[in-house]
Amino acid sequence: MVKPVIGVLALQGDVREHVAALEVAGARAITVRRPTELAAIDGLVLPGGESTTIDKLLRIFELFDPLRAAIAAGLPVYGSCAGMILLADRVLGATHDQQTLGGLDVTVRRNAFGRQVDSFESSVEMAGVPGGPVPAAFIRAPWVEEAGPGVQVLARTRHRGASGPAVPAPDAGPAAGAGEDAGRIVAVRQGTLLATSFHPEITGDARVHELFVAIVKE
Numbered sequence: 001m002v003k004p005v006i007g008v009l010a011l012q013g014d015v016r017e018h019v020a021a022l023e024v025a026g027a028r029a030i031t032v033r034r035p036t037e038l039a040a041i042d043g044l045v046l047p048g049g050e051s052t053t054i055d056k057l058l059r060i061f062e063l064f065d066p067l068r069a070a071i072a073a074g075l076p077v078y079g080s081c082a083g084m085i086l087l088a089d090r091v092l093g094a095t096h097d098q099q100t101l102g103g104l105d106v107t108v109r110r111n112a113f114g115r116q117v118d119s120f121e122s123s124v125e126m127a128g129v130p131g132g133p134v135p136a137a138f139i140r141a142p143w144v145e146e147a148g149p150g151v152q153v154l155a156r157t158r159h160r161g162a163s164g165p166a167v168p169a170p171d172a173g174p175a176a177g178a179g180e181d182a183g184r185i186v187a188v189r190q191g192t193l194l195a196t197s198f199h200p201e202i203t204g205d206a207r208v209h210e211l212f213v214a215i216v217k218e
């Protein structure tokens with residue numbers, strides 16, 4: 001697979017930014033809106049946006065069940081922010097009828113860092129992403145509250161940030177450990193599923209997408 005074909009779910013959210021980052025990262029990126037388009041892709045990005053809206057649109061576009069099945073069958077997927085929520089098996093703060101595609105054995109908390117005004121930009125040291133901290137935009141971002149045993153934690157914030165926005169630190173990372181003082185989990189991987197609380201696609205740094213392209217090629 002010289003140049004994998006990676007789809008970006010294009011129902012809502014920041015689709016163009018992911019398409020651009022994927023192209024920089026060495027993939028051929030296509031937008032996906034129809035179930036039949038799933039057959040053409042080697043991997044899929046679930047963009048940021050509003051997870052409740054994307055969930056509803058997935059069902060309206062009859063993509064929910066096929067996509068759930070494709071993920072269960074091993075389709076590599078990268079979910080950013082709302083996309084992380086869509087990949088999570090369990091969601092705290094979900095609306096009453098909100099469903100997720102699932103696949104990632106995590107519990108995520110929606111809007112965990114606060115409201116829209118608490119959105120912030122920072123940088124995150126991420127396992128599997130060499131070359132220093134990744135610039136990361138947190139926009140009404142979720143965090144991973146609990147991760148199952150098969151889930152690899154790739155990045156954490158420096159502080160737990162229970163009240164107000166946390167400050168993801170350049171030295172945050174898997175070495176932070178799981179102790180009481182360890183920060184919030186903001187990037188995870190389980191098999192071929194990758195998820196980040198933040199948006200790396202709007203900061204002009206394609207290294208997280210390069211990691212996903214590498215996962216797709218594995």
Ligand SMILES: NC(=O)CC[C@H](N)C(=O)O
Binds near residue numbers: 082083140142
């Ligand atoms: N930037 C984002 O993707 C925000 C996610 C949004 N708060 C949600 O719950 O879906």
